[in-house]
Amino acid sequence: MQQRDKLFINGKWIAPHGTGLINVIHSTTEAVMGRIPEGHARDAEDAIQAARAAFDSWSATPPSVRADYIRKIAEGLKARSEELAQLIAGEVGMPIKMARAIQVGGPVYNWAQAAKLLETFVFEEEVGNSLVVREPVGVVAAITPWNYPLNQITLKVAPALAAGCTVVLKPSEVAPLNAFVLAEVIEAAGLPPGVFNLVTGYGPVVGEVLASHPEVDMVSFTGSTRAGKRVSELGAQSVKRVALELGGKSASVILDDADLAAAVKGTVGACFLNSGQTCSAHTRMLVPRARYDEVKAIARKVVEGYTVGDPLLETSRLGPLISAAQKDRVTGYIQRGINEGAELVAGGPEAPEGLDKGFFVKPTVLGNVDPKATVAQEEIFGPVLSIICYDTEEDAVRIANDSIYGLGGGVWSGDEARAIRVARRIRTGQVDINGGPFNMQAPFGGYKQSGNGREAGKYGLEEFLEYKSLQMKKPAA
DSSP: OEEOOOEEETTEEEOOSSOOEEEEEOTTTOSEEEEEEOOOHHHHHHHHHHHHHHHHHHHTSOHHHHHHHHHHHHHHHHHTHHHHHHHHHHHHOOOHHHIIIIIIHHHHHHHHHHHHHTTTOOOEEEETTEEEEEEEOOEEEEEOOSSSHHHHHHHHHHHHHHHTOEEEEEOOSSSOHHHHHHHHHHHHHTOOTTSEEEOOSOIIIIIHHHHHOTTOOEEEEESOHHHHHHHHHHHHTTTOEEEEEOOOOEEEEEOTTSOHHHHHHHHHHHHHGGGGOOTTOEEEEEEEGGGHHHHHHHHHHHHHTOOBOOTTSTTOSBOOOSOHHHHHHHHHHHHHHHHTTOEEEEOOSSOOTTOOSSSOOOOEEEESOOTTSHHHHSOOOSSEEEEEEESSHHHHHHHHHOSSEESOEEEEOSSHHHHHHHHHHSOSSOOEETTOOOOTTSOBOOEETTEESOBSHHHHHHTTEEEEEEEOOOOOO
16 A cells, blocks of 8 residues: 655655545555545645746746756656556556556656657747747646546646646545656656645645635646636636636547448447546447447447456456446436436446446446437446437537537548538537547647647647747837
C-alpha cells in the first residue's frame, strides 16, 4: 500500500495543514491501495502563492530551456512506465495492456510533444506597425478527473509549463497516486521551486479555492458538467480564463451504405473503451431502421468477445468501474433503460458471473432506444450502448444533435465524401470518419455543455497564452 502524507509545494515535500487522509480504493479488489493527504484550504493558498512568486522568473525563461525541463520529465515518466501502468490499472481498472499504451504511453508522448512544439512555435510576429507577442496567461490551476488521470494531467500541465505558466495541480482524489509519481519525476528533473505544485483533497475544499482565488489567472478543468458549471461561477468573480472539458453523449451515425460489421464493431469499441469511462465514448449508435435486426445480431456477437475480469490479467478486455458508487449508478441506468422500454440485446444489470468482488459491470447493449429516453440523453459513464433507429439521413443528423452535449462522435459510410458531409452537420468537437484513429496532435474539446477550449497539440499550448500588441511608431518617410 502506498502511504502519501506530504504535498509538493514550492519545490519541497511538506506536511499539510490538516491531518486528514483519503483512502484510495483498488477497483478490482476493493482493498485500500493507498492513502493521500486531505488538503486544507490553506494548502491551496500556499501553493498559489508559491506559483505566483515563481511566475516572473519562469515566464522569462527561454522556450528552449523550458523544453529541456519538459523533455527530462518525459524521460523520467518513461523510465517509470510499468510502475505507472500497474498503479493506474489498480486505481481505474483499465486492462494492463491498454493501460500501458493509453494511460502511460499517451502522457509520455504528450510530454515529449510539448517539448518538441517549443522548437517551432511562433511566439511573436510583425503585423503592420505592431509586434504581436504571445505571453503566458499566468498562474494556472489544473483540476483533473480520474478516468484518464495522468493523461488529463499531462494535457494541462505540460502545455501550461511550455507556455511559461506556473501550475497548481489538484488531481482527482479517486485516482491520485499517479500524480505523486509525476511530482517525483518533476522534482528529479530540477524544475525551479514553485513552478509546479501538487495539492490533493476534495473539490469543495481545495478546488473551490483554486477556482475562486484572485491570484489564479486561469482554471483548466476536466470533469462533470455539473462541477464545470460551479468552476465557471467561481472563476467569473475575478474574470479569470476558464477552460472546460466536460461530459458527452456522443453519437455514432451508421449510414445505410456503411460496412455494417465494421461500423458496429468499431462503435462498440468506441463505447466500451476504459469500461465506458470515457467522456467522448460513442454511447449512442444510430442505425437505419430497416437494418436494426442485423445490427442487433452483430452487436450481440461483438459483445461476447469482451472478456470481463481482473485488469492485471493479460486476457481481460474489460476491467471494473472506478468505484462502488459508479457501479451502482451504471447498473441503475441499465435497469432504467429496460424499464423505459429498451430491448436488452446483451448484458444487463446483474453482476458478471464469478466476479463478486470488484466494481464489475456487464458490457451492455440496449436496443430500440427512444431518442428521448433517459439512457439516450444522460451521460452514464459505463459500458452501456444504446441503439437508436432512424428513417432518413436528415433524421439521423437531427437525433445526433439532440443532446446538451457535443464532444465526440462518428460517421460510417461507404462514401467518404458523404460521411464528411454528414460529419460537418454534427455539432460536436470531434468526429471519427469510418473509425479514423485518435490523433493526439488534433484539438480535443467540445461544443455546447461539453465545455469550451481545446487540448492537445499546438491548440492546447495556445490555450495558455495571451496576445499582446506592441504598436510601433514607423519612422517618417
